[in-house]
Amino acid sequence: MHPSLKALIESPISHRGLHDGNVATYENSRSAFETAISQNYGIELDVQLSADGVAVVFHDETLDRLTAETGPVRARSAEELGTVALGATTDTIETLDAILSMVDGRVPVVLELKDNGTDNAELVASVVDAVATHAAKGALSVMSFSQDIIARLRAAKIVCPIGLTAEGLGTKAHETHRLAFEHDIEFVSYQVTALPNDFVADVRARGLPVITWTVRTPVHLELTLAHADQATFEGFRP
Numbered sequence: 561m562h563p564s565l566k567a568l569i570e571s572p573i574s575h576r577g578l579h580d581g582n583v584a585t586y587e588n589s590r591s592a593f594e595t596a597i598s599q600n601y602g603i604e605l606d607v608q609l610s611a612d613g614v615a616v617v618f619h620d621e622t623l624d625r626l627t628a629e630t631g632p633v634r635a636r637s638a639e640e641l642g643t644v645a646l647g648a649t650t651d652t653i654e655t656l657d658a659i660l661s662m663v664d665g666r667v668p669v670v671l672e673l674k675d676n677g678t679d680n681a682e683l684v685a686s687v688v689d690a691v692a693t694h695a696a697k698g699a700l701s702v703m704s705f706s707q708d709i710i711a712r713l714r715a716a717k718i719v720c721p722i723g724l725t726a727e728g729l730g731t732k733a734h735e736t737h738r739l740a741f742e743h744d745i746e747f748v749s750y751q752v753t754a755l756p757n758d759f760v761a762d763v764r765a766r767g768l769p770v771i772t773w774t775v776r777t778p779v780h781l782e783l784t785l786a787h788a789d790q791a792t793f794e795g796f797r798p
Contacts, residue, residue, distance in 0.1 A: 562721045565747055565769055567668040567699035568790065573602035575774050575794035576619065582647060586626060588617050589651035590662060602668040604773075604792050607656055607687060609679045614638035615656035615686035621676055627653075634676060656690045665698020670749075670771075672725055673713075675706035684712040695719045703749055707740055714743045725773070726759070727751035734759040741766075749773055752780045755787040764788075 577592025578601060579585045585592050588605055596603050606619040616638055623629040627644050633653075636644075641653040656671070663669055671691075673683055691700055703723035704710055713722050724740040726748060727733075737748075737759050748763045752772040760770055772784040775791040781798050784791040791798060 561767075561769065562746060564668065564695075564699040564701050565721050568602060568670060568701055568747075569769050569771065570668075571600060571602055571790075572798045573604050573668070573670065573771060573790060573792040574599075575604050575792045576606065577603055578797075579794075581795065582626065584649070586646035586649055586651055588619055589646050589649065590654060590659065591649065591651050593659060593663060597663065597666050599797070600667065602670070602790075603663065604670050604672065605659065606672050606674055607683070608633045608674050609676070609683045609686065610638040610641055611635055612637045612639075613679075613682045613686060615683065615690055616641055616653055617656055617659050618653050619674070621674070634679065656687065657693065660690060660694040660697075660700075663698070665694070668699035668701070670701045670703060670723075672749075673702060673704040673706070673709050675704060675709055680706065680709050680712055684709060684716055684718075688713070688716045688718045691718055691720050701747065703747070707743065710740055710743045710745065721746040723747040723749055725749045727754055729754050729757055738762070747771065749792065750788065752783055752788075752791070755783050760787060 574596040576587035578596035579587045579592040607615050608618050700720045703725045705725045724745045726737045747769045749771045770788040771790045772788045773792040775793040776795045
């Protein structure tokens with residue numbers, strides 16, 4: 561197993577950092593990541609692309625839910641996004657490079673690349689560059705729901721493990737997920753409420769680790785520990 565994956569599954573992973581449900585500490589913020597680091601939790605974060613082709617740390621395609629601004633993230637430059645406050649906090653939308661510099665390898669980080677259907681090549685290129693700069697400092701992994709993004713990451717020879725983010729039950733869903741094996745995925749992040757299932761069992765039988773999302777209760781944590789290797793949690797501290 562790749563050293564970054566061994567590190568990733570050693571401790572619970574904070575979903576978008578150790579935030580408080582966007583009251584005083586917002587998801588995917590510098591403050592949430594610093595809090596996670598102080599508690600020695602791993603970090604899961606989301607990556608979008610700015611108008612000028614820079615990877616930035618933000619989940620939604622639009623600014624509306626988490627900021628006082630509106631409209632697509634993709635319509636603004638990284639510099640412009642850096643002035644957009646998260647809620648009423650002093651945190652802003654930061655570049656992936658800036659956040660990885662701040663983390664500085666202190667805890668494992670897993671990046672989820674968001675597919676907006678048009679800029680996958682640019683997004684992958686920016687993430688590959690950021691990972692190349694920071695991978696030597698600590699454990700980094702990347703993942704996506706999009707098998708197009710996964711294929712591009714593999715073709716770009718990114719210097720960290722690549723995983724599939726997945727959900728759902730049933731033969732059709734699992735057959736689609738299994739296509740990711742063709743891109744030599746090295747781990748899977750699976751929706752906890754869909755456990756146990758045949759696909760996750762197959763992944764673990766191949767010797768690949770499975771993390772779960774999003775674990776919000778002790779019951780979901782027990783489900784993770786029974787059928788996977790580590791939890792991506794939110795709303796409580798495991």
